[in-house]
């Protein structure tokens with residue numbers, strides 16, 4: 624998606640440790656018009672698939688998924704929580720995920736009320752790096768007996784391999800911008816064409 628690549632070139636900064644900082648528009652300050660265009664792009668890619676639910680993971684996936692849901696017939700958006708809470712009652716599907724930016728393992732939890740056998744799920748997230756977050760969400764879907772219809776990602780860092788692993792495993796991964804390489808010294812960002 625050219626619009627997203629241009630924003631990354633314009634406002635993204637490359638940090639040491641394979642971190643691309645895009646918090647001016649994607650995961651701190653949120654450009655909802657851009658989110659809307661991202662939702663439209665995913666809707667075009669996944670047209671023809673039956674999708675009745677969108678699943679993401681807190682925190683940064685939530686806003687993107689909620690705006691995108693407007694392009695999927697207002698499908699309910701469920702976000703996996705990364706902490707236990709007194710607000711989480713009843714039976715739960717749980718797994719653990721290593722967080723790329725927080726550099727620690729988190730529990731990942733969805734109430735059994737909101738993920739069911741027979742659900743046709745689209746997974747959405749802001750970033751795909753090593754694929755840990757998505758593998759956690761896929762585990763939750765398998766535990767629930769739900770079908771993963773596809774995966775929509777804003778920014779994939781292709782050089783970290785998570786996306787290609789998921790494609791090799793048969794998942795339809797639609798990443799709107801795939802960074803092939805980036806250099807914290809020069810600030811150069813190359814996209815996969």
Ligand SMILES: O=P(O)(O)OC[C@H]1O[C@H](OP(=O)(O)OP(=O)(O)O)[C@H](O)[C@@H]1O
Nearest residue numbers: 682683722723724751752753754755756
């Ligand atoms: O493919 P991976 O290696 O799993 O990296 C991608 C994940 O990393 C970020 O989550 P993180 O927990 O770092 O931050 P967040 O709380 O802002 O979503 C991002 O939002 C993805 O969920």
Ligand SMILES: O=c1[nH]c(=O)c2nc[nH]c2[nH]1
Nearest residue numbers: 641642643644723750752
């Ligand atoms: O803001 C972010 N930048 C990144 O490079 C990244 N990788 C995973 N999650 C990420 N979030």
